[in-house]
Amino acid sequence: MLLLDQLRPLRTSDAEHSPDLAVLRRVAKAGDWPGVVAHFDGLPPRADHAVAVRVVADVDGAERFLQRAVDTDRDSSLARTLLGVRCVVLGWKARTSAYAANVSPAQWRVFHDHIHRAERLLTDAVAIEPGNAAAWTERIVTARAMGFAPEEARRRYDRAAEHCDVPYTAQAHLIQNLCPKWGGSIKSVQDFARECLKAGKPGTLAGAVVANAHIERAFTDDRLFRIRDYLSRRQVRDEIAAAAARTVLHGDFEQEHGWVRAHSAFAFALYEGGDLPRSAQHFARLGNLMAPYGWEQMSNNWRSDFRHAGRTAGVR
Known part of the structure; x- marks a missing residue:
């Protein structure tokens, strides 16, 4: 006889791990920008917003409504953060998880195009709102993708930690940057x-x-x-x-x-x-x-x- 847990599917995405993130994913799938803004406005100011940011960025096609938000709201740090992280997701998707030697020149071009665009958007996000810990957190990822030294990744981590009480996501990202495979x-x-x-x-x-x-x-x-x-x-x-x-x-x-x-x-x-x-x-x-x-x-x-x-x- 099968145990109950064997019958239930494993839930592996962040949106399935917290009820509020499931709601956020539905709002993002609907392209409801005011609803996305309202969700982030309701988060504790110094909480780790990076997980919620990734939930939006993982929604297929989210770049379309996020680009409209960036174009419409010239002063929105949140819109630039979310679109920037969506570009990170698209970049790694194009690169795939293959060993570097097995990534084609065309894949590398698409990867770098997305990562450089993400870096520009995230840089704009922290220029508008220097205390945007989620944007600083994702800039640890772009630092890794662009081959920056671990010292620069640590600088970005310190800025994220300055504005987040428990920067767990930033810590997990920096662990990767500090590994030997990335120059640490x-x-x-x-x-x-x-x-x-x-x-x-x-x-x-x-x-x-x-x-x-x-x-x-x-x-x-x-x-x-x-x-x-x-x-x-x-x-x-x-x-x-x-x-x-x-x-x-x-x-x-x-x-x-x-x-x-x-x-x-x-x-x-x-x-x-x-x-x-x-x-x-x-x-x-x-x-x-x-x-x-x-x-x-x-x-x-x-x-x-x-x-x-x-x-x-x-x-x-």
Whole structure:
């Protein structure tokens, strides 16, 4: 007999993880610019708006109504942010996830056209509103795409963090910029993650990227047994579990945009490290919600792998 969780589809997008984001996606699909503005106006000023921005940017065809908003409202930082991030999405879609050597010249041209346009729009957005943390957050991504040094990405992160109480999305982006594959080092990745945890308020997502940092360190070796060997080290597992206890498992934690991403990363790192009891705490909170990070890098069958992992941990 199948368990109930096996019958329910996995929900992997941010819009499926929070009811308010599901509403925002419907409004964006309808091309309702006043409705989009109203949604962002209703968000807490210093919350992480970057997740909501991505929900709009992931809507197919959103560039059409967003371009009209940019053309109509010359002073809208929000319109430029959303259209800029939509250009980022379109750029990475054109590039695909293939290795750089397998990306065609035509794909690179389209990618760079979109990324340079995104950078211009996001630069305009922060010129209009210097405290636009979501725009600064996405400029970490454009810095990576344009090959800027990690120091410039860190400058952009600092501006995002200056105007956002819990810049979890910006932290996750900067982790990528600091990786060796983008010109950084594993030491800088792990030092930054620990810095975020130490400085962050307990019971928030600040510092949950400790899990991301260890995942990235594990993935510096593409051999499956080496990945698991690293994550199974006692010191690594204990540091990941301690970060979870201070963030998503803390008694004061309240679900905020990005919570599913954090729990999914913790679940992945602990499960692949063989720590089934502590991974189970994250699977239990996730239910049929999950984010692909980590899981999809490990396997093309990441959806079924996630379900199997939950069952093995004793939750599903």
